[in-house]
Structures are given as C-alpha cells and as structure tokens.
Amino acid sequence: MDKEKKAKSTDPIAVFDSGLGGISVVRKLVKLLPNENIIYFGDSKNAPYGTKDRDELLGLCDRNIGMLLDMGAKCVIIACNTATSAAAAYLREKYPFLPIIGMEPAVKPASKIAEKPKVLVLATPVTISGVKLKDLIHCFDEEASFTLLPAPELVRFVESGVNDNADSPELYSYLRELFKDFGPSEPSSSPGLRFDAVVLGCTHFPFVRRTILKALGYEVPVFDGREGTCRQAERMLSEAGLLNKSGKPGKVELLNSDETKLPLEKALLEY
Numbered sequence: 001m002d003k004e005k006k007a008k009s010t011d012p013i014a015v016f017d018s019g020l021g022g023i024s025v026v027r028k029l030v031k032l033l034p035n036e037n038i039i040y041f042g043d044s045k046n047a048p049y050g051t052k053d054r055d056e057l058l059g060l061c062d063r064n065i066g067m068l069l070d071m072g073a074k075c076v077i078i079a080c081n082t083a084t085s086a087a088a089a090y091l092r093e094k095y096p097f098l099p100i101i102g103m104e105p106a107v108k109p110a111s112k113i114a115e116k117p118k119v120l121v122l123a124t125p126v127t128i129s130g131v132k133l134k135d136l137i138h139c140f141d142e143e144a145s146f147t148l149l150p151a152p153e154l155v156r157f158v159e160s161g162v163n164d165n166a167d168s169p170e171l172y173s174y175l176r177e178l179f180k181d182f183g184p185s186e187p188s189s190s191p192g193l194r195f196d197a198v199v200l201g202c203t204h205f206p207f208v209r210r211t212i213l214k215a216l217g218y219e220v221p222v223f224d225g226r227e228g229t230c231r232q233a234e235r236m237l238s239e240a241g242l243l244n245k246s247g248k249p250g251k252v253e254l255l256n257s258d259e260t261k262l263p264l265e266k267a268l269l270e271y
C-alpha cells in the first residue's frame with residue numbers, strides 16, 4: 001500500500017504505547033473526539049519500553065508506525081512518554097507526511113499550582129534521564145522546584161493487571177519504598193519534603209494514581225499530559241481538514257502484540 005496516500009477524515013486515528021498504558025489516553029480521546037475511529041496498538045510483548053536503549057526503541061516505534069500506516073492511519077498518537085522522548089524527532093523526520101503527536105509530562109500546569117511549588121515528577125528511567133524532560137524542566141525551574149523519580153516497576157504492575165481497584169499490597173509496599181525519603185505521613189517526616197503537586201510522566205501511571213497518593217501519605221493535585229496530547233491531536237487534525245464530522249459514534253479497535261492482554265485493555269477502557 002502507498003503509505004503517502006491522501007488521508008480521509010473517516011480514516012482512523014492510530015494510537016500506540018508499549019502496552020496497556022496508552023488506553024488511558026484513548027479514554028480521553030474518545031471523550032474529546034467521539035466521532036473518530038481509533039485503532040489502538042499496545043506492544044505488551046515488548047513492554048517495558050522505559051528500560052530499553054534508544055536504538056531498540058527506534059526500531060520498535062518504526063515498526064509500530066509502519067503497521068499502523070498499513071492499516072490506514074490518518075495520524076499517529078504516541079501514547080507513551082518514553083517513546084516520545086526517545087523517538088518522536090526521528091519518527092517525524094522519517095514520516096514527514098504523517099501528523100505525529102507525542103506525550104509531554106504536564107510540568108507546566110504543575111509549576112503554576114502555587115508560589116514556587118515542589119513538584120514530584122514520576123516517569124520511566126528513559127524519560128527521566130532524557131534530554132527532552134531536562135529541557136522542559138529547564139523552562140520552568142525558576143517557577144518551581146522539581147524532583148525527578150524513576151519508577152520502573154510501576155509499568156510491570158499495570159501490565160500484570162494491577163490498578164487502583166485491585167488493592168495490591170505489593171504495589172503499595174513498592175511505592176512506600178520508592179517514596180521513603182519523601183514525606184509519608186509519619187509525624188517524624190520532614191515537612192520540607194512535602195510536595196505540592198505530582199506529575200505522572202508515564203501513561204501507565206494514571207491507573208494507579210490513587211495508590212500513588214495513598215503511599216505518598218497526603219492528597220496533592222496530580223497532573224498528566226493526556227488532555228494536552230488529545231487537544232493537540234484535535235488541533236492538528238482540524239488544521240489538516242481531517243476531523244471526522246460524520247456525527248456517528250466512532251469505532252475503537254484494540255490490538256496487542258500479546259493477545260492475552262486484550263481483555264485487560266477492554267476492561268481498562270471502560271474502567
């Protein structure tokens with residue numbers, strides 16, 4: 001098939017992630033653009049992406065986009081902070097005819113939550129160590145102070161079916177250990193380490209948002225980049241004259257490189 005064929009507004013928006021996390025983006029997308037047809041590809045067979053090296057990530061993302069183009073995608077949303085950080089620039093160069101929308105950790109709104117807020121940014125090791133996040137934070141480091149914390153195991157928990165509804169003691173202990181230096185609710189903990197906001201810089205993490213706050217020991221506003229990404233997709237499609245205005249509810253097709261994950265994807269879409 002000619003990959004540079006003229007796109008139509010009824011063609012699907014393709015969304016991909018390393019696995020189940022991007023479903024959290026699809027949920028927002030369906031609410032914002034209910035007429036759009038959506039193809040979701042979760043690459044659970046190759047999850048996690050957040051601990052892989054750049055060359056491997058480029059290869060996986062390239063393969064994902066090739067497959068989604070063959071399925072007729074009119075644009076691609078990289079519903080993965082890790083893949084965006086490592087591969088978005090490369091992919092935009094390789095597929096200049098294709099609108100590609102990535103994820104950005106919601107550092108900007110978090111930095112405006114208070115006067116000089118303390119912001120905890122949780123993400124995968126690749127995102128935390130990437131230049132993209134460093135550059136983004138640099139734009140706001142006079143307005144807020146940031147603590148960047150890699151949480152590699154969180155992706156594995158979500159991939160194994162754990163979420164806020166599952167009430168997993170293992171997940172809670174993992175998070176308590178992760179946050180041991182940052183103000184769990186014991187009276188002895190230093191008030192100086194209390195955060196004013198948390199940024200979830202990985203699309204798997206919204207599924208364990210309540211457990212993250214419980215382990216942190218206090219309520220704070222939580223930000224993530226899903227809404228911003230979906231609005232950016234809406235803008236790009238509108239500018240390209242590719243928004244689906246059929247007025248009919250769109251279809252959502254779920255695909256996964258590990259087919260045993262499809263029931264989990266369906267459950268998370270409705271969760």
Ligand code: DGL
Pocket residue numbers: 017018019021022047048049050051079080081082083124127155201202203204
């Ligand atoms: N959900 C992805 C992200 O937003 C990737 C997680 C992973 O596979 O490590 O970073």
